[in-house]
Amino acid sequence: MKDLYTMKESNLKMKDQLREESPFPWIQYVTSCYQCQKCTSGCTSMKHLELKPHEVVKLVNMGLIDELLESETIWTCTECLKCWERCPQGAAPVNLILSLRNLAVKGKAKLPENLLKTVSSLIEIGLIQREQRVPLKNLETVDREKLNLPKLVYPSEEFKGILLSMLEEVF
Amino acid sequence: MMLNMKVAVYWGCKISTSQYSYELSLREVARKLGVELVDIEGASCCGDPIKGLTDLAATYLSARNMALAGVKGSKNLLVPCNRCHLQLSLAKEKMKREGIYSKVNSLLRRENLLFNEKLRLWHPVDFLHGYIGLDKIGSMVKRNLKGVRVAVHPGCGLIRPSKIGRVDESENPKKVDEILKVIGVETIDYPGKLDCCGAMLMYLNRDAALTLAGEKLKAVQDLEVDCLVDTCPNCHEMLDFNQSSASELTGEKISLPVVYLTQLIGFALGIEEGKLGFQLNRSPTEKLLKINFKRVLDGKVKG
Numbered sequence: 001m002k003d004l005y006t007m008k009e010s011n012l013k014m015k016d017q018l019r020e021e022s023p024f025p026w027i028q029y030v031t032s033c034y035q036c037q038k039c040t041s042g043c044t045s046m047k048h049l050e051l052k053p054h055e056v057v058k059l060v061n062m063g064l065i066d067e068l069l070e071s072e073t074i075w076t077c078t079e080c081l082k083c084w085e086r087c088p089q090g091a092a093p094v095n096l097i098l099s100l101r102n103l104a105v106k107g108k109a110k111l112p113e114n115l116l117k118t119v120s121s122l123i124e125i126g127l128i129q130r131e132q133r134v135p136l137k138n139l140e141t142v143d144r145e146k147l148n149l150p151k152l153v154y155p156s157e158e159f160k161g162i163l164l165s166m167l168e169e170v171f
Numbered sequence: 172m173m174l175n176m177k178v179a180v181y182w183g184c185k186i187s188t189s190q191y192s193y194e195l196s197l198r199e200v201a202r203k204l205g206v207e208l209v210d211i212e213g214a215s216c217c218g219d220p221i222k223g224l225t226d227l228a229a230t231y232l233s234a235r236n237m238a239l240a241g242v243k244g245s246k247n248l249l250v251p252c253n254r255c256h257l258q259l260s261l262a263k264e265k266m267k268r269e270g271i272y273s274k275v276n277s278l279l280r281r282e283n284l285l286f287n288e289k290l291r292l293w294h295p296v297d298f299l300h301g302y303i304g305l306d307k308i309g310s311m312v313k314r315n316l317k318g319v320r321v322a323v324h325p326g327c328g329l330i331r332p333s334k335i336g337r338v339d340e341s342e343n344p345k346k347v348d349e350i351l352k353v354i355g356v357e358t359i360d361y362p363g364k365l366d367c368c369g370a371m372l373m374y375l376n377r378d379a380a381l382t383l384a385g386e387k388l389k390a391v392q393d394l395e396v397d398c399l400v401d402t403c404p405n406c407h408e409m410l411d412f413n414q415s416s417a418s419e420l421t422g423e424k425i426s427l428p429v430v431y432l433t434q435l436i437g438f439a440l441g442i443e444e445g446k447l448g449f450q451l452n453r454s455p456t457e458k459l460l461k462i463n464f465k466r467v468l469d470g471k472v473k474g
Contacts, residue, residue, distance in 0.1 A: 023226035025268060026334075044367040048379040075375050078383070080367035081331035085341050092332070101223035111224070114374045118220050126215035132189040136450050137457065147191055147448075149198075153212040158282050159235070163215075166228040166278075 003064055010063035018065060018103065024095035032089040033057045039083035039093045049076040053083050053093035060096060069104045075112055105170050123164055126155035178293070179245035180208045181236055183255040183404070184216050189412075190404035192448025196433040197251055197295060199442050203311070204303055208249065211239045219258035220374060226265075227274065233262030234275045234286045241287035247302075249293045251433075253328030253403035254371075256294045256338070263288065264335050294338045295433060296329060296402055300346045309353040313441030317355035318467040321435075322396045323347045324387070324410065326403040327367050341365075347402060347432055354439035358400075363390045370405035378420060384409040385421030388429075397463040398428035398456075400435060407431060411454045428452070428459035438464070 001010035019027060039053035040046055046053075051073060059068055068074055077097045084092040105111070118128045131152065133141040144152065178201075186193050201208050214236050218229030237259060240248045250256040266272050266286060276286055293302060325344045333341040342365070348358040369383030388410060391399050401407050409417070411429040418425040430452060437447040449456045 078372040084332040127184040155215040170225045
């Protein structure tokens with residue numbers, strides 16, 4: 001089977017692999033999807049970004065996975081989890097989208113910039129961002145110390161090493 | 172009577188590095204209710220932002236934070252962030268699979284840690300509602316806010332997906348409403364209550380994320396409530412900290428006080444506003460405190 005718009009070939013083996021190897025066990029029912037579109041009708045991202053979760057599921061079931069991995073579609077989900085909650089078949093499109101992202105990263109996909117910033121902070125200090133000074137109403141800025149909050153104890157070097165090696169495996 | 176109990180708390184990144192008003196107000200409310208919060212030292216990110224990149228690493232991060240709670244000997248872990256609470260709950264489910272369990276645990280062992288599947292996770296919402304109890308909170312109210320009308324934003328992670336067990340019901344969450352009722356606050360139901368604030372989209376598409384937040388804020392503002400109440404630092408960042416950006420982007424004039432549930436509870440328990448971090452909210456909370464609450468409290472004194 002071939003997508004006549006993009007001339008991409010269907011790869012059903014890849015679909016089985018995706019289902020079996022996904023770290024999200026909830027995607028096993030993805031083949032039960034009967035395209036009722038309940039996911040898309042409630043999708044938060046549909047409003048602005050035209051993410052159609054039922055199409056993602058259909059493409060996966062047709063084995064047109066390469067197409068999805070290269071498209072921006074899988075990077076527009078806001079993870080509101082409504083599709084998971086409301087899917088009558090338990091297909092949970094959000095988990096499928098996250099699985100596809102995992103696969104795209106392994107395939108060296110280009111990542112959104114803010115996500116990369118988050119990852120570099122994570123590698124450096126173990127948190128997604130540094131301690132911020134925050135403004136008061138009079139524009140004076142304060143930090144944890146000024147607010148009498150306890151000093152943060154950051155994760156160990158041992159931990160950062162483990163995390164770095166895990167991330168290096170995929171990047 | 173003081174309950175005097177110890178509970179480990181995992182703050183997560185957002186609260187401990189920028190959303191200080193949540194940390195301040197939760198610490199104060201806990202102290203007032205006789206709960207001693209024990210911080211987990213050396214905790215890291217919960218893994219939620221990177222589960223789309225490599226879920227194994229995300230699960231490892233969650234499992235490690237839960238293992239650290241075990242080091243402190245705690246059977247209960249309070250997780251005030253909706254996304255962290257969701258991610259930790261998901262990780263608990265994933266760790267039931269042998270393949271993942273053995274991989275993650277072998278990494279944990281390198282720091283002499285062990286995953287503790289019996290750890291019970293709490294969010295301030297079910298902690299106040301179920302662990303402390305509504306009667307106990309009701310008996311300690313110093314400033315009854317009868318006459319204050321608010322809208323509640325439960326946030327996605329608190330209520331979905333019900334399949335793995337969440338803090339509140341997915342389609343009709345009412346725990347936050349019930350807690351607020353105890354301090355006299357009236358909550359109203361509205362069509363967009365279950366809608367997302369767009370926070371996770373900030374990593375991917377900032378404009379779309381802020382538009383979602385703006386639309387939610389405008390819808391709530393039109394209800395003419397005194398304020399919007401949330402329970403998650405990610406939601407709060409979108410609805411409070413980024414309110415002016417959302418307002419600009421959507422072209423709507425938005426000026427809506429947004430407060431944490433714990434700030435409101437703390438206020439009702441008689442804790443001074445400064446200690447609850449009201450000065451850190453970017454949304455117009457001074458209007459809320461000086462006009463709306465004062466109106467209610469003054470009216471009460473006279474009546």
